[in-house]
Each structure stands twice: as C-alpha cells, then as structure tokens.
Amino acid sequence: MSVRPTPAPGAAAATRTVAGVLAEAAEARATVVLSGHVNPDADALGSTLALAEGLRRRGARVLATFPGELTLPASLGWLPGAEGLVPSSALPSAPEVFVSLDAASPGRLGEVAPLLDAAVTSVVVDHHASNPGFGTLQLIDPGAPATVTLVADLLDDLGVTLDQQLATCLYAGLAADTGSFRFGSTRPQTHELAARLLATGIDHAEISRRLFDTAPFGWLGLLSVVTGRAVLEPGTGAGLVWTWSSTAEAAEHGLPGEQLEALVDVVRSAEEADVACVLKGQDDGSWSVSLRSRGGTDLARIAIELGGGGHTLAAGYTSTLDREGTIAALREQLTRR
Numbered sequence: 583m584s585v586r587p588t589p590a591p592g593a594a595a596a597t598r599t600v601a602g603v604l605a606e607a608a609e610a611r612a613t614v615v616l617s618g619h620v621n622p623d624a625d626a627l628g629s630t631l632a633l634a635e636g637l638r639r640r641g642a643r644v645l646a647t648f649p650g651e652l653t654l655p656a657s658l659g660w661l662p663g664a665e666g667l668v669p670s671s672a673l674p675s676a677p678e679v680f681v682s683l684d685a686a687s688p689g690r691l692g693e694v695a696p697l698l699d700a701a702v703t704s705v706v707v708d709h710h711a712s713n714p715g716f717g718t719l720q721l722i723d724p725g726a727p728a729t730v731t732l733v734a735d736l737l738d739d740l741g742v743t744l745d746q747q748l749a750t751c752l753y754a755g756l757a758a759d760t761g762s763f764r765f766g767s768t769r770p771q772t773h774e775l776a777a778r779l780l781a782t783g784i785d786h787a788e789i790s791r792r793l794f795d796t797a798p799f800g801w802l803g804l805l806s807v808v809t810g811r812a813v814l815e816p817g818t819g820a821g822l823v824w825t826w827s828s829t830a831e832a833a834e835h836g837l838p839g840e841q842l843e844a845l846v847d848v849v850r851s852a853e854e855a856d857v858a859c860v861l862k863g864q865d866d867g868s869w870s871v872s873l874r875s876r877g878g879t880d881l882a883r884i885a886i887e888l889g890g891g892g893h894t895l896a897a898g899y900t901s902t903l904d905r906e907g908t909i910a911a912l913r914e915q916l917t918r919r
C-alpha cells in the first residue's frame with residue numbers, strides 16, 4: 583500500500599485524503615490500529631469505537647485500544663464495542679495504518695505512541711487547539727467541537743451508514759465535549775449532526791444519564807468536602823477559583839479515582855473567577871490539573887507552558903510539585919502579562 587502525505591492542509595482536503603487512505607486500507611483488508619488518549623473520555627472513546635466499527639464494516643482488520651490499563655470508568659464502559667478493545671500489549675508492532683484520535687500530543691498516546699513512527703501511515707484525527715501536528719497525515723480542526731464530528735465526516739466519506747451502534751458512540755462524544763450543546767464551540771452543524779444521530783433511534787436521554795448524571799452516593803460527600811475547601815482569588819489574573827482532591831480521598835468516600843473528573847464542572851460555576859482549577863492527586867503523588875475558563879483566558883497556552891495542552895477554554899497538565907507549588911506556578915502564569 584502506498585500513501586502520499588497530504589499535499590495541502592485545509593480541513594476539507596484533509597478529510598478526503600485521510601478518508602482515501604482509510605478506504606484504501608479497508609479495501610486491501612489491511613491492519614488498522616486505532617487509539618484514543620490516555621484516560622479516555624467520551625470523545626476519545628466514542629471516536630475510537632465508531633471509526634473502528636466503520637472500518638471493520640468496510641473490510642479492514644481493526645484493533646482498537648487506548649494507553650494504560652484497559653479499564654474504563656463505569657460512565658463509559660457500556661459504550662457499544664468497548665468490550666472488543668484490546669490491550670496495548672496485544673498490538674502488532676508495525677501495522678499498515680495507525681489512527682490517533684482526540685490526542686493533543688504524542689505524549690497523550692503513552693506506550694502506544696511508537697506506532698506513530700512504526701506504522702506505514704499514521705493518521706492524526708483531533709480538535710485540540712494545542713495540537714502541534716504529528717503523524718504522517720492529519721485531520722486536525724480546532725474549530726470542531728469534538729473529535730467525533732471529524733469521525734462522522736470520515737464515516738460519511740467511507741460510505742458507512744450511521745446506525746444506533748455508531749450513533750451512540752458519536753453522540754456520547756458530541757454531548758460530552760459540547761457540555762450538552764452549551765459551549766461556544768456548538769455550531770449549526772453540531773445540532774445537524776445531533777439530529778442525524780437521534781434519527782437513528784438512539785436513547786439520548788439514557789446516554790446522557792449514564793455519562794453525566796450517575797454517580798455513587800459517596801460522590802455527594804466528596805463534592806461537599808471539595809467545594810467546601812475551594813479558594814477564591816479574585817485578584818489572580820481574571821479571577822481564580824481552585825480546590826483539590828485525590829484518588830486517596832475519593833477512596834475514603836468509597837469512590838474510584840475517575841469520580842474526581844466531574845468536580846471541575848461544579849467548581850467552574852463560581853462567577854467571580856474566570857478560571858476554575860481542580861488539582862487531582864494521583865496514586866504516584868503527582869497532580870493532574872484540570873483548568874476551565876469562562877471565556878477570558880487562553881488556557882491552551884497556559885497548559886502548554888506548564889507541560890500539558892488542551893483547548894482554549896478547557897485544558898490540563900500534570901504537575902510533580904507539591905500542592906502549594908503547583909498553584910503558585912499556575913498563579914504566575916495567570917498573572918503574567
């Protein structure tokens with residue numbers, strides 16, 4: 583199989599080229615490996631599972647994975663096709679095609695990242711503003727509200743008909759990354775895609791309930807502790823509200839570490855602060871930092887400065903400093919002119 587790099591960027595041209603490579607691979611019954619980013623969210627996983635299933639239907643030999651241990655949070659483990667994910671240890675060392683989905687940088691692919699170079703062709707499908715562009719072929723659109731919208735375009739180009747299985751995966755990513763169509767990234771086409779997905783007959787209310795509105799009772803106790811210790815710093819940049827928790831503290835409330843992820847969605851509602859930050863202490867002692875802006879701060883830039891990445895209004899990074907040091911470094915970035 584021979585593949586030429588994209589001659590010219592531009593989302594439309596890139597869509598055709600990436601779709602062309604994938605169609606050619608499917609036609610040739612080639613092996614295609616797909617991976618989302620580490621600790622996959624609904625967009626990473628929905629993108630991976632939907633494109634994997636579409637390519638499988640077109641004839642490709644497909645292996646879908648994500649870096650790290652192959653366990654998913656309860657909110658995502660039910661997505662159709664998740665049971666067919668393979669551990670990264672079971673991947674071929676040099677597949678014909680490797681597709682990276684929703685990963686802002688090679689580092690976010692963890693131990694799967696070497697496939698970017700080892701594969702004959704590596705395709706990067708993503709929507710992060712901080713994506714530097716890696717792999718042989720890119721379909722990167724920072725204006726896309728979710729990676730699943732790019733996957734929906736690819737499935738259309740591949741001639742794959744959307745059914746409930748595919749639509750469930752795509753809707754999960756779309757609803758999650760648009761904040762259920764509340765964020766500014768939501769466009770007319772976003773609702774048009776949502777309409778197409780709903781028209782397949784998916785149970786969107788059930789999908790949303792599972793993704794956003796279901797947690798063990800212990801989460802309420804954790805939430806009260808974490809919001810109770812939140813600190814408001816109106817003078818830090820355009821205002822900062824921050825708090826912290828840890829996997830150990832989640833465990834005290836009978837919760838897995840994944841339950842720390844939704845805390846920032848509550849903390850961000852403090853109107854006095856443009857930026858909300860939740861420090862999530864990990865088992866290894868590092869802090870996984872979640873940042874959200876109400877619109878006045880470029881968090882992708884700040885997260886890149888601090889070793890991570892993301893979108894303008896939602897970004898993150900890992901810090902190995904202690905808690906005060908981590909917040910001090912963030913404060914410095916937020917007050918820098």
Ligand code: 5GP
Pocket residue numbers: 686687690710871872873889890891892893896897898899900
């Ligand atoms: P969250 O706060 O939900 O974990 O992440 C918010 C956004 O920042 C997501 O788009 C996610 O991909 C990105 N992000 C979070 N942590 C990191 C990181 O360590 N590195 C990079 N490059 N992006 C991150």
Ligand code: MN
Pocket residue numbers: 625626684709728729759
């Ligand atoms: Mn995404």
